[in-house]
Amino acid sequence: MSLDIFWFLPTSGDTRYLGKSNSGRPVTIEYMQQIAVTADNLGYDGILIPTGSGCLDPWVVAGSVAQVTRRLKLLVALRTALTKPTAAARMAATLDQATGGRLLLNVVAGGDSTELAGDGIFLDHDARYGEASEFLGIWRRLLQGETVDHEGEHHRVKGAQLLFPAVQKPHPPLYFGGSSNAAHDLAAEHVDAYLTWGEPPAAVAQKIADVRARAASRGRTLRFGVRLHVIVRETNAEAWAEADKLISRLDDDTIAKVQARFASMDSEGQRRMAALHGGRRDKLEVSPNLWAGVGLVRGGAGTALVGDPQTVAARLKEYADLGVDSFVLSGYPHLEEAWRFAELVFPLLPGKKPVTIQDQVITGGPFDASTVNAPKAAAA
Numbered sequence: 001m002s003l004d005i006f007w008f009l010p011t012s013g014d015t016r017y018l019g020k021s022n023s024g025r026p027v028t029i030e031y032m033q034q035i036a037v038t039a040d041n042l043g044y045d046g047i048l049i050p051t052g053s054g055c056l057d058p059w060v061v062a063g064s065v066a067q068v069t070r071r072l073k074l075l076v077a078l079r080t081a082l083t084k085p086t087a088a089a090r091m092a093a094t095l096d097q098a099t100g101g102r103l104l105l106n107v108v109a110g111g112d113s114t115e116l117a118g119d120g121i122f123l124d125h126d127a128r129y130g131e132a133s134e135f136l137g138i139w140r141r142l143l144q145g146e147t148v149d150h151e152g153e154h155h156r157v158k159g160a161q162l163l164f165p166a167v168q169k170p171h172p173p174l175y176f177g178g179s180s181n182a183a184h185d186l187a188a189e190h191v192d193a194y195l196t197w198g199e200p201p202a203a204v205a206q207k208i209a210d211v212r213a214r215a216a217s218r219g220r221t222l223r224f225g226v227r228l229h230v231i232v233r234e235t236n237a238e239a240w241a242e243a244d245k246l247i248s249r250l251d252d253d254t255i256a257k258v259q260a261r262f263a264s265m266d267s268e269g270q271r272r273m274a275a276l277h278g279g280r281r282d283k284l285e286v287s288p289n290l291w292a293g294v295g296l297v298r299g300g301a302g303t304a305l306v307g308d309p310q311t312v313a314a315r316l317k318e319y320a321d322l323g324v325d326s327f328v329l330s331g332y333p334h335l336e337e338a339w340r341f342a343e344l345v346f347p348l349l350p351g352k353k354p355v356t357i358q359d360q361v362i363t364g365g366p367f368d369a370s371t372v373n374a375p376k377a378a379a380a
Contacts, residue, residue: 001350002325003316003320003325003327003351004325004327005327005352006046006073007035007044007328008047008329008334009032009036009048009049009050009065011027011032012050012054012055014027014334018294018297018332020251032064032065033065034335037065039072040071042342043355045073045326046072048075048227048328049061049062049077051078053118058076059091062074062076062095066098066099066102069102073103074095074099075328076095078107079108079111081116081123081131081135082119085138085139085155086138086162088135089162092139093143093166096172097164100167103172107132107176107186109132109178109183110180110266112267114264114265116128124266125180129178129183130153130154131153133185133186133190134150134152136186136191138150138157138160142160143166143172173192175194175195177194177227179196183268184214185214187215188214188217188218189220191222192222193222194222194223194224194225196208196224198227198229198301198303198304200286200290204226204324205322208322212224224323224325224326225327225328226327226328227300227301228301228328229294229331230305230306230337230345231243231246231291231331232307232331232340233340234308234344235308236308246293246332247293250297254297256279259296262299273292273295273300273301274302276295277292277293279296289305289311290315291306309345313345313348
């Protein structure tokens with residue numbers, strides 16, 4: 001089975017070290033384009049563009065990277081409560097046309113209530129999912145060419161139409177992640193692919209089984225994916241040393257403050273991420289080669305697969321054996337690690353081509369590399 005391997009655009013900033021760092025990279029459109037072009041050329045299937053008040057706007061970023069990529073799918077975050085379903089339908093259809101059918105949408109319904117309040121969203125946890133369900137019901141019908149009348153608790157439209165259709169039918173695919181009962185119901189009802197953050201395989205298996213059963217009760221089937229960081233080196237020892245280095249500049253006070261902020265959130269997914277490590281540095285390998293160090297200070301996906309290429313490929317296969325066919329990956333810094341993962345792991349994954357030249361002498365010089373195997377000149 002071929003796997004879809006996506007990379008990630010760090011639209012809130014990039015770095016070599018988590019925490020205080022003298023190597024942080026500013027967020028610029030040029031850098032986002034550079035990462036996207038690299039992922040496109042290496043053969044990644046797509047790239048996730050996140051949302052949040054601390055991120056560049058995902059739709060503007062998508063438009064900018066669409067211009068410089070050729071085949072890369074753009075998985076653009078859509079926070080439903082920030083816009084109207086009619087406007088979002090026009091935006092999606094237009095961007096799908098502009099990219100020749102390369103648009104995917106990552107639906108975001110949950111999150112941090114403090115951040116959402118800053119955006120004028122004052123819905124509690126379950127109400128956010130109720131809003132998203134109404135939104136997607138209208139959005140899907142519009143993309144399917146219907147004229148929509150809807151009067152609900154959160155949205156009201158009368159005679160709504162989409163005059164310029166998307167390329168993909170019935171609509172650009174919908175991805176979504178969430179761990180609560182309300183989130184699982186939303187996935188079962190509306191989306192095409194369910195994403196989970198990188199929990200231990202047994203926990204992922206339980207979530208997949210639950211979402212699959214809820215979808216089946218509605219006569220639907222879904223695809224499944226996992227969102228993970230990766231730290232891959234040529235040996236396991238080098239990979240674990242790099243994991244330690246990534247958090248080497250984190251102080252305990254910063255960890256405590258960030259964990260307290262996470263604890264105040266009503267996100268079930270964030271609660272599950274925090275529970276994997278409890279804010280402690282000494283219990284970060286939560287499953288073989290699954291390391292929760294990123295989640296000490298990063299919200300959202302907080303785990304990384306750590307190891308040599310063979311080990312990481314084997315761990316990805318464990319998830320694939322559960323029914324996962326898509327992985328959304330990232331690494332610090334995102335530009336260099338996109339190359340490293342593709343070089344080391346792509347040759348071990350089904351459906352991925354090697355990106356490096358093997359079994360040739362390469363020195364980087366203009367003459368010697370090309371003449372190493374040349375026939376010797378005849379003696380004078």
